[in-house]
Amino acid sequence: MYDIESLYEATSVEDACRALAEDPQSMVIAGGTDVLVKCREGKFAGAHLVSIHGLNDELDGVSLAADGTVEIGPITWFNHVTTSPVAQSTVQTLCDACDTPGGPQLRVSGTVGGNICNAATSADTASTLYAYGALLDVRSVRGMRTIPIEEWYTGPGRSVRERDEVLVKIRIPRDHYEGWTGHYFKYGKRRALEIATMGCCCLVKLSDDKKCIDDIRLAFGVAAPTPIRARNAEDAVRGLAVEEAVEKIGKLAQQDTNPRDSWRASKEFRLQLIKEMSKRSLTYAARKGGADI
Amino acid sequence: MDMRILSCTLNGKPVQVGYDPRESLLDTLRDRLHMTSVKRGCEVGECGACTVLIDGVATDSCLYLTDWAQGKEILTVEGLQAADGTLDPMQQAFVDEFAVQCGFCIPGIIMSAVEMERSGKTYTRDEIRKQLSGHLCRCTGYQNIVDAVEKAVNVLDGKVGQGVEEK
Numbered sequence: 001m002y003d004i005e006s007l008y009e010a011t012s013v014e015d016a017c018r019a020l021a022e023d024p025q026s027m028v029i030a031g032g033t034d035v036l037v038k039c040r041e042g043k044f045a046g047a048h049l050v051s052i053h054g055l056n057d058e059l060d061g062v063s064l065a066a067d068g069t070v071e072i073g074p075i076t077w078f079n080h081v082t083t084s085p086v087a088q089s090t091v092q093t094l095c096d097a098c099d100t101p102g103g104p105q106l107r108v109s110g111t112v113g114g115n116i117c118n119a120a121t122s123a124d125t126a127s128t129l130y131a132y133g134a135l136l137d138v139r140s141v142r143g144m145r146t147i148p149i150e151e152w153y154t155g156p157g158r159s160v161r162e163r164d165e166v167l168v169k170i171r172i173p174r175d176h177y178e179g180w181t182g183h184y185f186k187y188g189k190r191r192a193l194e195i196a197t198m199g200c201c202c203l204v205k206l207s208d209d210k211k212c213i214d215d216i217r218l219a220f221g222v223a224a225p226t227p228i229r230a231r232n233a234e235d236a237v238r239g240l241a242v243e244e245a246v247e248k249i250g251k252l253a254q255q256d257t258n259p260r261d262s263w264r265a266s267k268e269f270r271l272q273l274i275k276e277m278s279k280r281s282l283t284y285a286a287r288k289g290g291a292d293i
Numbered sequence: 294m295d296m297r298i299l300s301c302t303l304n305g306k307p308v309q310v311g312y313d314p315r316e317s318l319l320d321t322l323r324d325r326l327h328m329t330s331v332k333r334g335c336e337v338g339e340c341g342a343c344t345v346l347i348d349g350v351a352t353d354s355c356l357y358l359t360d361w362a363q364g365k366e367i368l369t370v371e372g373l374q375a376a377d378g379t380l381d382p383m384q385q386a387f388v389d390e391f392a393v394q395c396g397f398c399i400p401g402i403i404m405s406a407v408e409m410e411r412s413g414k415t416y417t418r419d420e421i422r423k424q425l426s427g428h429l430c431r432c433t434g435y436q437n438i439v440d441a442v443e444k445a446v447n448v449l450d451g452k453v454g455q456g457v458e459e460k
Contacts, residue, residue, distance in 0.1 A: 001313065001316055001317075001322055002314045002315045002316075002317065002358075003315070004315050005294075005360070006294065007294070007314045007360055009360060031356075032357065032358060033338055033356050036317075036356050036358070037337045037338065040336060040337055041337075051358070051360070051361070053350030053358075053361050054361065073300075082425070100337075102338060102427065103339070103341065103425055103426050103427020103428070104351065104405065104423070104426065104427045105341060105351050105352050105353045105405070106338050106346055106356075106427060107354055108350050109338070109352055109356055109357065110349070111382060122384060142429050191426070192423075192427065193339050193426065193427065193429075213307040228384070
């Protein structure tokens with residue numbers, strides 16, 4: 001039995017927004033794999049829950065818009081992102097990232113939108129959606145607004161999303177994925193049921209002869225209080241030959257990040273991970289793009 | 294909170310039961326419907342002992358509110374045996390391969406294994422390990438469990454070990 005005070009099953013997004021506006025103590029629950037765990041540990045004790053669990057018609061599934069934008073419903077299970085043919089043919093690295101949280105049973109309850117709204121820096125999809133430059137549509141009784149993921153996070157577990165706003169769509173525009181290949185690298189002490197000690201996503205766009213880095217996006221989870229891009233490192237290797245970029249990226253990424261000491265890992269260890277993981281992620285991403293490395 | 298009524302299908306039979314909206318499906322299955330094969334382990338989605346099939350999908354019932362189970366088809370280990378008491382091939386394989394020690398984690402693992410068994414797909418040993426990676430077992434070291442799952446899928450389609458892609 002959970003310590004919750006009320007549970008309302010919303011019948012539509014509009015109904016959910018209304019319910020959230022009416023009760024100033026209420027919060028959204030979707031898959032439940034974060035909210036219920038926090039109820040269990042007492043952090044959300046006495047919660048007033050507005051459930052969007054059943055709004056599959058409005059909020060579930062991955063589709064391709066006419067202009068090539070990948071549109072992901074926020075209550076899409078991790079597993080359904082991984083197995084979606086649309087996602088696989090467009091944002092393959094996100095499919096890979098969605099195959100890493102928890103275990104198989106968790107990935108058919110946990111949702112990709114919940115992973116973003118929970119706003120943990122360690123969220124497995126965070127660094128990848130950050131690298132893809134996802135656009136997040138949120139709705140409330142005050143209307144709809146779009147927040148680029150770069151402006152989403154304000155601190156550990158905090159975002160600009162207001163309590164009564166519902167994430168209704170995750171969008172990845174065509175030019176954010178077309179021509180890019182990538183790799184998501186999760187480091188944890190176990191290969192399953194583990195929260196990332198470090199997460200790194202590298203997306204790369206190679207020159208026509210596959211020898212140079214035309215463009216790169218390198219994003220990290222757990223390297224700072226929020227997911228971040230290593231922008232100076234990106235700038236420094238843009239235009240370089242692939243081998244030279246691989247050689248340099250590790251040290252550059254270290255200078256861009258600010259990991260912390262925690263019981264999970266020391267700062268020094270995390271810095272070592274940042275160096276090695278950015279190097280390997282770039283290598284694998286370039287290899288998928290056709291580079292001979 | 295006021296009680297609500299759950300109408301769903303449990304192990305092939307329609308059931309109706311009153312529940313408190315604060316309950317997880319684990320609570321309702323164990324305490325109201327007496328499906329005691331569904332084990333209460335960590336209750337935070339880490340151990341897999343409470344795994345049941347919801348509309349055919351292996352799910353942690355501890356992180357699933359009973360409220361969400363309206364109209365769903367739920368399958369637990371109690372629903373696996375044939376009417377004459379014959380074990381499901383998966384259960385029989387767990388017996389044959391000595392895959393059970395203390396047994397606490399086994400009903401959950403069986404349900405994940407049954408999901409594989411009934412998918413009609415084939416699985417390599419690595420794929421079986423991945424599909425079972427949401428379960429913790431502190432006795433067996435997993436080896437005999439993977440053997441049992443491999444054997445049961447083998448009994449059914451004779452193709453295990455070849456992998457889905459290499460068919």
